[in-house]
Amino acid sequence: MxxxxxxxxxxxxxxxxxxxxxxxxxxxxxxxxxxxxxxxxxxxxxxxxxxxxxxxxxxxxxxxxxxxxxxxxxxxxxxxxxxxEVVETRKLSRAAIETLAIVAYHQPVTRAEIEEIRGVSVSRGTVDLLMELDWIRLGRRRQTPGRPVTFTTTPGFLAHFGLETARDLPDLKELRAAGLLDNRPPPGTSVEREVDDDHDQDDMFE
CATH class of the missing domain: 1.10.10.10 (Winged helix-like DNA-binding domain superfamily/Winged helix DNA-binding domain)
Structure with a gap:
């Protein structure tokens, strides 16, 4: 043989x-x-x-x-x-929903860039929650002063929302119309402090 x-x-x-x-x-x-x-x-x-x-x-x-x-x-x-059998109640604050949307559509994106788009600072709790859900993760550091880390979505995010790739996300116009993207503050406006996410619950985000 x-x-x-x-x-x-x-x-x-x-x-x-x-x-x-x-x-x-x-x-x-x-x-x-x-x-x-x-x-x-x-x-x-x-x-x-x-x-x-x-x-x-x-x-x-x-x-x-x-x-x-x-x-x-x-x-x-x-x-x-x-x-x-499978429905699980999982509520996200509006801050978490906005942060997730920005990461999904602008990835890789730094914390400073997320804050610039939202117009408010991003609390550590918001980022930690999304990472615990395995929906975002740390990406490569930017080759800029300070070498800030970036955030990207995960395979878990794609699987949860039934997406093959990030290109299958809803049209950007829909999120802009909802006020979730590109809400940049006017020039010279300081970034506001975000209220604790634990006290700002929104509808379930599936």
């Missing part, structure tokens, strides 16, 4: 089944590198995912891509069936 025969990849149908089993059993989304590490040598993960995604299209469960990760998710039009 030749070496080439020993390392021959399984048929594509079998590769598809393997990927399906791995994703079904995983408690979190997986990227192609993680999938390839669990499959036999020579498997075509990308093709297996494409076939699997096509096979699940139109069913009650879909194979969805979020960033570089893949996971099975309930079809969006059937989510109402799961509400009693």
């Amino acid at each position: 030749s070496t080439e025969t020993l390392f021959e990849a399984p048929p594509m149908a079998e590769q598809e089944r393997m990927v399906e089993a791995i994703l079904f059993a995983s408690s979190e989304p997986l990227d192609t590198r993680a999938l390839a590490a669990r499959l036999p040598h020579g498997c075509d993960v990308a093709q297996a995912l494409a076939l699997l995604q096509k096979r699940y299209a139109g069913r009650g469960v879909h194979l969805l891509r979020s960033g570089d990760n893949w996971a099975f998710r309930t079809a969006a039009d059937l989510s109402f069936l799961m509400q009693k």
Whole structure:
């Protein structure tokens, strides 16, 4: 038996089944590198995912891509069936909603830039909350005086809001109309101090 025969990849149908089993059993989304590490040598993960995604299209469960990760998710039009099991009350202050929106649309963005857009200072509690939710994270430092850190959204943010990439976010005009973006203070106006987020609760942000 030749070496080439020993390392021959399984048929594509079998590769598809393997990927399906791995994703079904995983408690979190997986990227192609993680999938390839669990499959036999020579498997075509990308093709297996494409076939699997096509096979699940139109069913009650879909194979969805979020960033570089893949996971099975309930079809969006059937989510109402799961509400009693999965709804979790999580209220965010208006400050947190605005900060999250600014990071999503202006990333990578520094704290100073967030404050300039909002017109008020950003409390540490607001940033800590969004990081605890795994919706924002620290990005690269800016190559400017002081080398301030930047903030970006996370794969968890994309997964929570059902987005494949940040490009799938709602139109900027909608957020500007709501007053969440580009609310820059007039020149010479000092940045106001933000009220404690714990006392400024808004509607649930899903």
